[in-house]
Amino acid sequence: MANLEHIFDLYEFIHDDIKFILKSGIRLKILTSLADGPRLIREIKKEHELSFATISNNMRLLQNRGLVTKVNDYYHISQTGKFQINHVLDLMKSMAVTKDFEDLWLNHNLSGISEDLLLNIGVLSDSILIKADNKDVFKPYSKFYNVITNANWIKGISPFFNPADHDLFNEISKKGVKIDLILTDEVIEQIVKTIKLKDLLKEITTVLNNNLSLWRYDGEITVGFTVTDKCISLGLLNTNGSYDQNRDLINSSSDAREWGERLFNDYLSKSKKLSAVDMASYFIRK
Amino acid sequence: MDINETISLLDEVHEDLKFIAISNVRIKIMISLNFGPKNLKMLRNETNMNSSTISHAINQMEKRNLINPRTEFYSLSSPGKIMALKLINTIMVFSALKNHQKFWMEHDICRIPEQFLRCMGMLNESSVIESTNSNLTKPLNTYLELLSQERTIKCVSPIFFSHHIESVTKILKEGGKVDIILTREVMESLLENTGEEKLESCLKSSRLNLWLCDDDLGVAITNTPRFFVLGLFSVDGTYDFSSVLLSHNSDAIRWGYELFEYYKKRSKKVDIKKLTFI
Numbered sequence: 317m318a319n320l321e322h323i324f325d326l327y328e329f330i331h332d333d334i335k336f337i338l339k340s341g342i343r344l345k346i347l348t349s350l351a352d353g354p355r356l357i358r359e360i361k362k363e364h365e366l367s368f369a370t371i372s373n374n375m376r377l378l379q380n381r382g383l384v385t386k387v388n389d390y391y392h393i394s395q396t397g398k399f400q401i402n403h404v405l406d407l408m409k410s411m412a413v414t415k416d417f418e419d420l421w422l423n424h425n426l427s428g429i430s431e432d433l434l435l436n437i438g439v440l441s442d443s444i445l446i447k448a449d450n451k452d453v454f455k456p457y458s459k460f461y462n463v464i465t466n467a468n469w470i471k472g473i474s475p476f477f478n479p480a481d482h483d484l485f486n487e488i489s490k491k492g493v494k495i496d497l498i499l500t501d502e503v504i505e506q507i508v509k510t511i512k513l514k515d516l517l518k519e520i521t522t523v524l525n526n527n528l529s530l531w532r533y534d535g536e537i538t539v540g541f542t543v544t545d546k547c548i549s550l551g552l553l554n555t556n557g558s559y560d561q562n563r564d565l566i567n568s569s570s571d572a573r574e575w576g577e578r579l580f581n582d583y584l585s586k587s588k589k590l591s592a593v594d595m596a597s598y599f600i601r602k
Numbered sequence: 603m604d605i606n607e608t609i610s611l612l613d614e615v616h617e618d619l620k621f622i623a624i625s626n627v628r629i630k631i632m633i634s635l636n637f638g639p640k641n642l643k644m645l646r647n648e649t650n651m652n653s654s655t656i657s658h659a660i661n662q663m664e665k666r667n668l669i670n671p672r673t674e675f676y677s678l679s680s681p682g683k684i685m686a687l688k689l690i691n692t693i694m695v696f697s698a699l700k701n702h703q704k705f706w707m708e709h710d711i712c713r714i715p716e717q718f719l720r721c722m723g724m725l726n727e728s729s730v731i732e733s734t735n736s737n738l739t740k741p742l743n744t745y746l747e748l749l750s751q752e753r754t755i756k757c758v759s760p761i762f763f764s765h766h767i768e769s770v771t772k773i774l775k776e777g778g779k780v781d782i783i784l785t786r787e788v789m790e791s792l793l794e795n796t797g798e799e800k801l802e803s804c805l806k807s808s809r810l811n812l813w814l815c816d817d818d819l820g821v822a823i824t825n826t827p828r829f830f831v832l833g834l835f836s837v838d839g840t841y842d843f844s845s846v847l848l849s850h851n852s853d854a855i856r857w858g859y860e861l862f863e864y865y866k867k868r869s870k871k872v873d874i875k876k877l878t879f880i
Contacts, residue, residue, distance in 0.1 A: 318694065318726075319637075320634060324630065324633070326726070327630075330696045331629075335623075335624055338623050341612060345612065382703075395706060395707050396699065398712065399699060399706070400699075402716070408616070413684075414681035418681060421679075422667055423680075426684070435687055436717065436720070437684055
């Protein structure tokens with residue numbers, strides 16, 4: 317990314333245009349309509365319940381800026397206009413994601429999500445935030461259980477270890493569901509510690525089994541994340557470093573799933589697949 | 603997204619968006635804090651604004667959860683960080699558009715995949731080569747001249763022109779490596795012009811790789827380690843030879859490589875054995 321001074325220079329160059337498009341809700345409404353197709357003034361009037369004078373005043377300003385052109389009585393959006401309104405809509409979606417799920421972001425650690433992905437966070441705008449409450453303290457977990465048991469394939473990244481998940485994943489992978497899990501060194505060690513010697517052989521067989529792959533991530537993991545063929549589920553660490561088990565964001569749109577696969581691949585590219593030998597060496601260390 | 607959804611989104615967030623994006627003071631503070639926590643003195647120096655203006659703005663932003671409650675240093679909250687990144691991106695993208703407004707306006711930029719339009723700020727450091735009355739083929743000649751000095755190229759070619767084949771053939775003859783993504787139509791013209799045998803021997807050498815893309819290829823790009831060239835279609839659907847965007851900047855080159863990879867994922871590699879079926 318460019319440095320601070322360069323961004324300030326570009327901001328000087330552009331701030332008039334940014335203000336012009338963002339300031340007026342009326343102009344944003346007009347551009348939204350025109351992005352859908354050419355319109356007559358009276359059609360816009362009907363769509364947005366605005367007065368004729370308000371529309372025509374703003375239309376003139378939009379024309380002066382080259383965002384709109386008039387052909388016969390029809391107003392058309394220009395390429396620049398279309399580009400700018402699309403960009404602003406995306407900006408608004410991101411704003412909605414930060415506002416609607418403020419609980420999830422505020423006082424939580426975002427460092428586990430790349431800037432590229434944060435820029436595309438608008439794709440999460442139609443998510444559901446599952447929150448634990450007094451009536452159901454395990455709500456996020458039971459939702460997560462649903463996500464896992466309904467999937468045809470599962471890719472997960474986890475900073476923590478839950479013995480119950482371990483059995484659950486083993487069960488599911490036996491049914492033919494392909495599972496890839498990215499874990500930290502520490503978590504893998506914990507898993508191995510819970511294995512009894514007589515189960516080690518079985519465990520190694522499971523790791524060798526193509527359906528379940530474990531990956532060791534070299535570094536700190538600050539997201540609890542799952543993407544499946546159906547949806548994504550995202551949880552974060554609190555700023556104090558503990559995992560927040562009380563909040564989980566769920567989204568099943570295809571854009572969100574694509575976003576989720578990019579997040580998974582970011583981690584995968586920095587992970588190493590565990591072999592049976594790796595597992596055994598963890599066991600010996602214990 | 604239909605109009606009603608858009609309008610309700612607008613109603614929901616317009617006030618908040620205006621709050622951060624209309625004020626010079628707040629935007630500058632957010633940009634500045636995006637590069638790390640700062641104390642008042644550092645903010646004053648960077649933004650050239652006085653302490654009371656900055657403090658006032660920060661108080662307001664704190665109330666809206668954009669800035670963390672004050673310790674010695676001010677820092678962005680997680681929602682604040684997301685919006686700071688979006689604002690910087692907006693500044694970069696709008697500048698890239700304004701820098702070469704005529705070039706973008708004259709072409710069908712809607713055929714560039716949306717995620718690439720969103721990071722168009724990477725194209726800020728580039729120039730437009732236009733044809734003039736005395737030199738109608740200036741964009742093409744500039745491009746071919748640059749190409750003649752390269753050994754490794756990656757192209758997305760929705761159009762066919764024989765000059766290009768000559769240049770590519772020369773690169774291959776001199777031991778270079780060429781990757782091209784093309785449409786079925788261009789592939790047919792290529793077969794017709796070079797002949798099956800010659801194309802087959804090029805492909806066998808594995809220094810030429812071809813991918814066939816059945817998706818809409820709305821851009822013509824060439825990437826080399828040293829430059830990036832972008833040509834576009836006019837809104838009426840014809841390819842426009844009269845101007846191209848050229849950049850030697852590393853961000854622009856990366857943008858081009860990523861776009862190449864984007865199309866590659868949506869293409870099938872051309873198999874030597876199946877040439878005759880095309």
